[in-house]
Amino acid sequence: GAGVSQSPSNKVTEKGKDVELRCDPISGHTALYWYRQSLGQGLEFLIYFQGNSAPDKSGLPSDRFSAERTGGSVSTLTIQRTQQEDSAVYLCASSWRGQGETQYFGPGTRLLVL
Amino acid sequence: AQSVTQLDSQVPVFEEAPVELRCNYSSSVSVYLFWYVQYPNQGLQLLLKYLSGSTLVKGINGFEAEFNKSQTSFHLRKPSVHISDTAEYFCAVSHTGTASKLTFGTGTRLQVTL
Numbered sequence: 443g444a445g446v447s448q449s450p451s452n453k454v455t456e457k458g459k460d461v462e463l464r465c466d467p468i469s470g471h472t473a474l475y476w477y478r479q480s481l482g483q484g485l486e487f488l489i490y491f492q493g494n495s496a497p498d499k500s501g502l503p504s505d506r507f508s509a510e511r512t513g514g515s516v517s518t519l520t521i522q523r524t525q526q527e528d529s530a531v532y533l534c535a536s537s538w539r540g541q542g543e544t545q546y547f548g549p550g551t552r553l554l555v556l
Numbered sequence: 557a558q559s560v561t562q563l564d565s566q567v568p569v570f571e572e573a574p575v576e577l578r579c580n581y582s583s584s585v586s587v588y589l590f591w592y593v594q595y596p597n598q599g600l601q602l603l604l605k606y607l608s609g610s611t612l613v614k615g616i617n618g619f620e621a622e623f624n625k626s627q628t629s630f631h632l633r634k635p636s637v638h639i640s641d642t643a644e645y646f647c648a649v650s651h652t653g654t655a656s657k658l659t660f661g662t663g664t665r666l667q668v669t670l
Contacts, residue, residue, distance in 0.1 A: 484661075
């Protein structure tokens with residue numbers, strides 16, 4: 443079946459511009475996660491959505507970062523006024539529910555901020 | 557808070573040799589433990605996980621790991637590696653309570669050569 447998909451696969455933007463990254467989770471998965479993978483910081487948790495509960499935003503690095511999940515399915519991660527340190531691979535994952543469940547990862551969006 | 561330490565950033569090994577990738581964790585609460593593999597330019601794929609029960613966990617591609625609570629370790633092993641096992645391996649933990657986000661180690665690059 444279809445896995446987690448992310449778009450775009452690559453994004454190049456100029457410093458100060460806003461970007462939107464999209465994640466389509468596996469159908470039926472109620473939990474959705476965003477992580478960031480960068481050379482300096484490794485793999486970091488950003489935000490977690492579980493059903494209709496309030497999202498866990500504890501990993502968002504600044505108020506320039508936000509995310510939403512519409513209709514319990516597709517999620518968009520928005521980065522406003524991008525900075526060069528935002529350059530990274532942004533990974534999305536989904537799972538059936540929450541704790542202990544296997545998280546299935548998408549291929550990621552590679553963001554380069556010039 | 558929890559943390560994961562993967563002491564070996566790179567592990568070179570010859571094909572058909574055994575390998576062990578080390579993972580130690582620190583947490584004040586109970587955790588679930590995971591090993592993920594990342595092939596070049598791909599997302600993360602689950603190798604195996606420990607939730608409870610038997611401390612020896614078998615995963616895909618002939619990998620296994622043993623949970624050692626007293627040593628807070630979850631080392632990954634394979635008795636005979638193949639060229640195709642060349643990849644980045646990440647150990648991760650999540651809280652057994654309500655927070656299911658993954659905390660990752662810095663990764664170990666397994667390089668298998670002939």
